[in-house]
Amino acid sequence: MLLPARAPRARYYADGGGPTAxxxxxxxxxxxxxxxxxxxxxxxxELGWQAVGCGDGLDALGRATRESWDVIVLDRMLPGEVDGxxxxxxxxxxxxxxxxxxxxxxxxxxERVRGLKAGCDDYLxxxxxxxxxxxxxxxxxxxxxxxxxxxxxxxxxLRVDLISRSVERSGRPIPLQPREFRLLAYLxxxxxxxxxxxxxxxxxxxxxxxxxxxxxxxxxxxxxxxIDRDGExxxxxxxxxxxxxxxxxxxxxxx
Amino acid sequence: MSVALTRWWTxxxxxxxxxxxxxxxxxxxxxxxxxxxxxxxxxxRRIDRQIDxxxxxxxxxxxxxxxxxLAAHINGLLGDGVDSDTEVYVLLDPAGRxxxxxxxxxxxxxxxxxGIIERYVLRAGRPSESRLRITPLGGGGVLIVGRDMQDQRExxxxxxxxxxxxxxxxxxxxxxxxxxxxxxxxxxxGAIRLTAARIxxxxxxxxxxxxxxxxxxxxxxxxxxxxxxxxxxxxxGVRHVSNTIAHNIRTPLSRILARLRKAQDGRNPATELPAxxxxxxxxxxxxxxxxxxxxxxxxxxxxxxxxxxxPVSLNAIAVNVLELYDAVAEAKGLKLTHALDHEPMTCGDGxxxxxxxxxxxxxxxxYTRTGGAVHVDTRRDAAAVTITVRDDGRxxxxxxxxxxxxxxYRLDRxxxxxxxxxxxxxxxxxxxxxxxxxxxxxxxxxxxxxxxxFDSA
Numbered sequence: 065m066l067l068p069a070r071a072p073r074a075r076y077y078a079d080g081g082g083p084t085a086x087x088x089x090x091x092x093x094x095x096x097x098x099x100x101x102x103x104x105x106x107x108x109x110e111l112g113w114q115a116v117g118c119g120d121g122l123d124a125l126g127r128a129t130r131e132s133w134d135v136i137v138l139d140r141m142l143p144g145e146v147d148g149x150x151x152x153x154x155x156x157x158x159x160x161x162x163x164x165x166x167x168x169x170x171x172x173x174x175e176r177v178r179g180l181k182a183g184c185d186d187y188l189x190x191x192x193x194x195x196x197x198x199x200x201x202x203x204x205x206x207x208x209x210x211x212x213x214x215x216x217x218x219x220x221x222l223r224v225d226l227i228s229r230s231v232e233r234s235g236r237p238i239p240l241q242p243r244e245f246r247l248l249a250y251l252x253x254x255x256x257x258x259x260x261x262x263x264x265x266x267x268x269x270x271x272x273x274x275x276x277x278x279x280x281x282x283x284x285x286x287x288x289x290x291i292d293r294d295g296e297x298x299x300x301x302x303x304x305x306x307x308x309x310x311x312x313x314x315x316x317x318x319x
Numbered sequence: 320m321s322v323a324l325t326r327w328w329t330x331x332x333x334x335x336x337x338x339x340x341x342x343x344x345x346x347x348x349x350x351x352x353x354x355x356x357x358x359x360x361x362x363x364r365r366i367d368r369q370i371d372x373x374x375x376x377x378x379x380x381x382x383x384x385x386x387x388x389l390a391a392h393i394n395g396l397l398g399d400g401v402d403s404d405t406e407v408y409v410l411l412d413p414a415g416r417x418x419x420x421x422x423x424x425x426x427x428x429x430x431x432x433x434g435i436i437e438r439y440v441l442r443a444g445r446p447s448e449s450r451l452r453i454t455p456l457g458g459g460g461v462l463i464v465g466r467d468m469q470d471q472r473e474x475x476x477x478x479x480x481x482x483x484x485x486x487x488x489x490x491x492x493x494x495x496x497x498x499x500x501x502x503x504x505x506x507x508x509g510a511i512r513l514t515a516a517r518i519x520x521x522x523x524x525x526x527x528x529x530x531x532x533x534x535x536x537x538x539x540x541x542x543x544x545x546x547x548x549x550x551x552x553x554x555x556g557v558r559h560v561s562n563t564i565a566h567n568i569r570t571p572l573s574r575i576l577a578r579l580r581k582a583q584d585g586r587n588p589a590t591e592l593p594a595x596x597x598x599x600x601x602x603x604x605x606x607x608x609x610x611x612x613x614x615x616x617x618x619x620x621x622x623x624x625x626x627x628x629x630p631v632s633l634n635a636i637a638v639n640v641l642e643l644y645d646a647v648a649e650a651k652g653l654k655l656t657h658a659l660d661h662e663p664m665t666c667g668d669g670x671x672x673x674x675x676x677x678x679x680x681x682x683x684x685x686y687t688r689t690g691g692a693v694h695v696d697t698r699r700d701a702a703a704v705t706i707t708v709r710d711d712g713r714x715x716x717x718x719x720x721x722x723x724x725x726x727x728y729r730l731d732r733x734x735x736x737x738x739x740x741x742x743x744x745x746x747x748x749x750x751x752x753x754x755x756x757x758x759x760x761x762x763x764x765x766x767x768x769x770x771x772x773f774d775s776a
Contacts, residue, residue: 171611172618173627191607243642269643273674274611275681282646 088114089205090132094124094151095139095167104137107194108201121146128155133162134208135201140168140179149182156183163204167192173272195260195306202257217252220312222291222299224252233291243268244287251300251310260307284308332504333497340493347489351482359475366450366466367435374452374464381456386412389462390419397421405467407442407449413459422449422463442467507536511543523551560726564613567727567737571606575599605737612739616726619746624668628751630773631672633663633697633706640676641695648684654692655684663697663704665770667751672770675747676706678740679766683710685736686764703753704772711763720757744768 091108095101096119105115118124121142128136128151136155140148152164166184168175179187185207186200217224221234229245231238240248246268251259261280265271284300292298301309327333381389393408397419409420423441435452442449451465510528517525526547527540575598582588582595618624641657648655665672683693687710698705715723715730722728724745729738741755744766748755753770 171614172623174623189611191603193604269639270670271643271673271677272670273615273677274608275643275677279643279647282650286646286649 088112089134091115091135091137091201092124092128092131092133093117093137094121094128094142094148095119095137096142097139100139103194104197107198111198120144121148121151125151125154128162129158129160134205136162136164137197137201138164138166138184140166140170140175149179152179152182152184161208163208165197165200165204167197176272193305195258195303196262199258199260199263199306203254203259203263206254206257214253217249217255219252219255219299219310220297222252224249231291233293233296238290240287240290244283244290247283247287248291248310251308255310258303258306258309263307327498327501330501330505333501336497336500337494340490340497343493344486344489348486351485355475355478355482358478359471362471362474363450366468366471370435370450370452370464370466374454374462377462377464378454378456381458381460381462386410386418386456386458386460389456393419405470407440407451407463407465407467409461409463411461411463415461418460420463422465437468448472511536511540514543518547523547523554563727567609568606571602575602609737609739612737612743613726616739616743616746619671619743619750622750624671625750627668628666629669630664630666631669633665633672633704633770634659636669636673636676637695637697637706640673640680643677644680644684648693651684651687652689653684653687655695656692657695658697660697660699663699664773665704665751665753666773667770671747671750672768675744675768676708678744679706679708679768682740683708683712683764683766686710686731687712699772702772703769705770706768707765709760709763709765711760714759714762714764715757717759723757724755 089112091113093101093104093108093115095104095117098117098119101117101119105117108115116127118127119142121144124142125146138148138152142148142151148166148168152166155162155164163185164183165186165188166179167188167190168179169190171189176187185204188197188200214226216226222231223233224231224245226249229242231240231245231248247264250264250267261278262274264280265275284302288298288300291300297312299310299312301311303309377389377393380392384392390410393410396406397403397408407420407422409422410418411420412418421443423444432453435450437448437450440447440449440451447467447469449465449467451463454462454464456462507530514525514527526544529540529544530537578595578598582591585591637657637659641655645655680693680695687693691711693711694707694709696707696709698707719730723730723741726742727738728742729736745755748768748770751770753768756765756767756769758765758767
């Protein structure tokens, strides 16, 4: 099955074009710090999202359960009686499967584990770069939508067979090491969207630590040398300040 | 009074001493009772034997010589002045009349019976408690032989009183001892409590005074002082770390501020501001990384991650981290080789151990010149497993080796980094009950991560 073509936006998307209002994705931002919430909402709106901020725990819980959202960004520490994790637990207890990304200043592993146990889909530590947040939100939405098991992925003339784990470009087979294959598959899974180095390290290598050297860059450039030969259209692109993206058309220009 | 009693009773020293005292009193009482029974009882038995012997002798005398001769003999015995304070003899004729004797008789007691009886009688005109043996004679008369027990009773009460006062004195001594013991103990514990109170008030330099006796309290005080020294050292360490952290965070913060202010006040805000903002963002991102790493070290040092420990293979960790770094080594033109031992297992957190090895490998690659070689091996010994990363770079002078594990210590400030890598490795090694060993590879550095072996058997 081929991935459905989706409306890409701004510079996180490979091809330009604006979304229509009814196709707009909705994000609920549950965060008590108004400035931070505004910063996230503004960034998401630039990317074509409909973003709604909510600073009160009880109110947020009501909106999260009553309305339909594509993704919820949830701050762990909220003032008042209802804290972030209890909102999450309640949502999950009600059978709500909306992807939730937890934002927290608590970075310790057991805090992260507590968040994941409560049912969050991703955990991001404050302070964060907006690009990291945006890439992760996109990945969450994508994951929630592609429920079916993929057999094959394509971008331009590159074909990745997930069953036989083989890769070919214009009929030319490209031998890859297992880790290179996972790296390419992950990039293709999120094609048209930027993925960050941390996301790659977490998903492809399963490491939660941050290596000192830019190891990911070196791996990408090695993969790139195998995929994008001289004279071929480049498919693996660097998104400045964010990470990498696979797309047929190159990273979009900033609006 | 009752308040004082409650206060005493809550004192374990007082209670222990009192219980001990009660035990002593009990032992003493048992001892006295046994002593009393043995002395007084034995004496009485001796008297009874004597009465029996005399009775037997007099009965035989009667059988041989007749009652008149017996009467004369008894008369002689009564008058000979031997035992005259205690002896009792009475001879009755068959009609029940007294022939001779020193008792005023009540008729009720004359009836012969077996054994020795004890009666209040009038002996020589005064009341006396006597032990008597009443024996019928062959000719129809009755013989009474006995002994006045007055002196015996006096002795008994004397011994009884003596025992009682002994018991009382023992009890008093036990209570007094308990109080004294309590005071002694309170005095010794008081010194420790006083020190604790002073430390609580904030004087951390206080130590428990050590007395000259090498007793339990001296040893306890010694232990407490050692503990206090350790806490003091740890707090000094924390203070040092906070100071270093403050320095390493304030310095970039003031750089950022200075640059932004300069740009704000500068002549060409249009060109200076974007550059200053860019530099500020880069510095803040760096600070963020430093924070993350510091928090991670703190988390590792706190030890909470021990809960998720599981058996892990050092080979699997080494292979994965090598794979992560092979592209970097290749790009730098380094020869990255490895040799793996058979199944070196330890019990630990795989992610942290990979992090530690990544740090070691990162350093090795960073400090090795292009064309150099980095070699990784794993090894299994009886009690320990080891990951070794060996490079042929410039190494670390032996004088610096002890300090490279401390936070923010950097040997070469021209190479990018934060000086937290080896501090992190050291913390991870300690969390796993292992250690980081740095040696000279001549040239280069050997970094060994030594961990306790996990034995699946």
